[in-house]
Amino acid sequence: xxxxxxxxxxxxxxxxxxxxxEQKTMEIFAFMEQQAAALQNTDTEHxxxxxxxxxxxxxxxxxxxxxxxxxxALLAGAPEHSEDSWIVPxxxx
Amino acid sequence: MEYFVTExxxxxxxxxxxxxxxxxxxxxxxxxxxxxxVPLFSGDAVERLLGAGYAVRGKTHTGEFGLDIAGETSYHxxxxxxxxxxxxxxxxxxxxxxxxxxxxxxxxxxxxxxxxLSGVDFLKPTYGTVSRYGIIxxxxxxxxxxVCAGDAESVKELLAVIAGHDGKDxxxxxxxxxxxxxxxxxxxxxxxxxxxxxxxxxxxxxxRLDAYxxxxxEADAEVTMISLPDAKAYATAWQIMLSAETCNNISRYxxxxxxxRTPTYKDIDELYVNSRTEGLGFTAKANVLYGSDxxxxxxxxxxxxxxxxxxxxxxxxxxxxxAAYDAVLCPVMRTASxxxxxxxxxxxxxxxxxxxxxxxxxxGIPAMVTGGVQLWSAAFGESTLLSIAKAMEGRAxx
Numbered sequence: 215x216x217x218x219x220x221x222x223x224x225x226x227x228x229x230x231x232x233x234x235x236e237q238k239t240m241e242i243f244a245f246m247e248q249q250a251a252a253l254q255n256t257d258t259e260h261x262x263x264x265x266x267x268x269x270x271x272x273x274x275x276x277x278x279x280x281x282x283x284x285x286x287a288l289l290a291g292a293p294e295h296s297e298d299s300w301i302v303p304x305x306x307x
Numbered sequence: 308m309e310y311f312v313t314e315x316x317x318x319x320x321x322x323x324x325x326x327x328x329x330x331x332x333x334x335x336x337x338x339x340x341x342x343x344x345v346p347l348f349s350g351d352a353v354e355r356l357l358g359a360g361y362a363v364r365g366k367t368h369t370g371e372f373g374l375d376i377a378g379e380t381s382y383h384x385x386x387x388x389x390x391x392x393x394x395x396x397x398x399x400x401x402x403x404x405x406x407x408x409x410x411x412x413x414x415x416x417x418x419x420x421x422x423x424l425s426g427v428d429f430l431k432p433t434y435g436t437v438s439r440y441g442i443i444x445x446x447x448x449x450x451x452x453x454v455c456a457g458d459a460e461s462v463k464e465l466l467a468v469i470a471g472h473d474g475k476d477x478x479x480x481x482x483x484x485x486x487x488x489x490x491x492x493x494x495x496x497x498x499x500x501x502x503x504x505x506x507x508x509x510x511x512x513x514x515r516l517d518a519y520x521x522x523x524x525e526a527d528a529e530v531t532m533i534s535l536p537d538a539k540a541y542a543t544a545w546q547i548m549l550s551a552e553t554c555n556n557i558s559r560y561x562x563x564x565x566x567x568r569t570p571t572y573k574d575i576d577e578l579y580v581n582s583r584t585e586g587l588g589f590t591a592k593a594n595v596l597y598g599s600d601x602x603x604x605x606x607x608x609x610x611x612x613x614x615x616x617x618x619x620x621x622x623x624x625x626x627x628x629x630a631a632y633d634a635v636l637c638p639v640m641r642t643a644s645x646x647x648x649x650x651x652x653x654x655x656x657x658x659x660x661x662x663x664x665x666x667x668x669x670x671g672i673p674a675m676v677t678g679g680v681q682l683w684s685a686a687f688g689e690s691t692l693l694s695i696a697k698a699m700e701g702r703a704x705x
Contacts, residue, residue, distance in 0.1 A: 223600060224596065226599060229580060229584040230580060238650060238651035242655075245655050246654055249543040249658065250543065250547070252540070253544065253613055253614070256620065258620065261616040262616070264615055266448065266478070267671030268434050270477070270478060275474040280475075291347075292564055293565075293566070293568035294568065300563055300564060303572065
């Protein structure tokens with residue numbers, strides 16, 4: 215991991231680290247790289263991936279609305295909102 | 308001692324950790340980014356306990372998104388024991404008798420470690436038996452709501468209340484309810500102790516395990532040492548999956564629809580970046596960054612895909628173990644206490660502890676902490692764990 219690559223990840227995830235935090239994160243990546251290298255010693259050549267730890271197939275429920283929230287209630291939790299919308303800075307420049 | 312981030316009802320006997328939604332009460336999951344978030348509905352587990360007549364005393368502090376060792380990354384307050392070492396607020400509240408029981412989300416084992424640090428019980432049930440509807444999601448494929456209490460009977464009582472199918476959670480298993488008992492006879496039970504975990508524990512924990520093994524033998528259980536050669540790989544695989552899932556789940560916090568918004572921004576990009584920079588703690592950010600790296604084109608097959616295959620290996624290994632044994636006994640922590648540490652060491656410290664807690668998260672099997680040690684069983688083997696715990700607690704009381 216390079217500082218440039220780390221900064222690209224910060225940008226991708228829409229936050230910034232301080233220089234000290236970047237240094238700490240580089241140490242974390244170096245540590246995890248050692249762990250990931252050791253992981254390669256475990257033979258998984260004929261092993262299928264396992265996404266869910268318990269068996270799950272075709273998990274559906276009836277297509278019925280059970281819980282309906284008003285626009286007013288949904289907007290109430292926003293940091294900034296008008297009567298009917300979230301307020302954000304102008305998107306189109 | 309500050310246990311609660313939000314007090315609800317002073318007559319309540321149950322605490323709910325601040326990762327579980329309670330309608331109309333601010334829920335922050337230990338993070339600044341959720342400041343001001345007031346949910347419109349309660350988690351299914353909370354609805355069930357309220358429906359059964361329990362009252363909630365308050366919402367206990369948790370580490371940010373449950374990613375740390377024992378609650379130390381909470382933005383809103385860290386719980387310390389009288390000697391200054393760390394434990395989780397829920398376990399300390401139970402240990403102090405402030406509440407009888409607590410609901411906690413086990414993401415990376417923090418509630419299990421808290422129970423051991425505070426000398427109480429915690430049971431993370433089989434994945435899918437308790438609904439995850441209405442919890443703040445972090446690592447969806449392995450996190451589970453569990454019960455913390457002073458003894459096995461109290462754990463069983465509340466677990467029976469909150470377990471059962473919930474159509475609102477796609478990972479909820481079909482059984483409408485579960486019958487648990489803590490009264491199975493433990494004489495004749497076959498219990499495995501994992502050599503790799505035993506060897507990795509500090510002397511004080513080895514002594515604790517030795518004493519527990521001696522008690523089990525006195526109760527006519529059969530105890531055998533076994534080996535899990537891939538134990539370290541299981542821990543690394545869970546760390547990789549945990550970070551990847553955290554990366555996805557934390558992407559929803561943007562300072563627009565709910566939670567914290569920075570006061571300083573000129574445009575939408577600055578709003579997102581400044582809100583997330585100021586709102587997320589370092590451990591959360593480090594997990595997000597590592598998670599996005601293991602999901603990237605260069606690392607996906609080597610890290611994330613590899614971990615999904617190791618999850619299957621772990622699951623098959625556990626099936627093999629539980630075909631021969633009724634339970635596994637192992638440490639839940641490397642040491643008997645946790646001190647504050649440099650955040651640069653956060654993954655290294657977490658990885659040391661994940662060694663003992665990753666398998667139940669990775670494979671969905673239940674895990675119970677009692678008497679400062681950890682017990683695992685096959686999926687749906689909660690009654691075996693509760694019965695061992697109750698029998699050993701009975702012997703310790705004599």
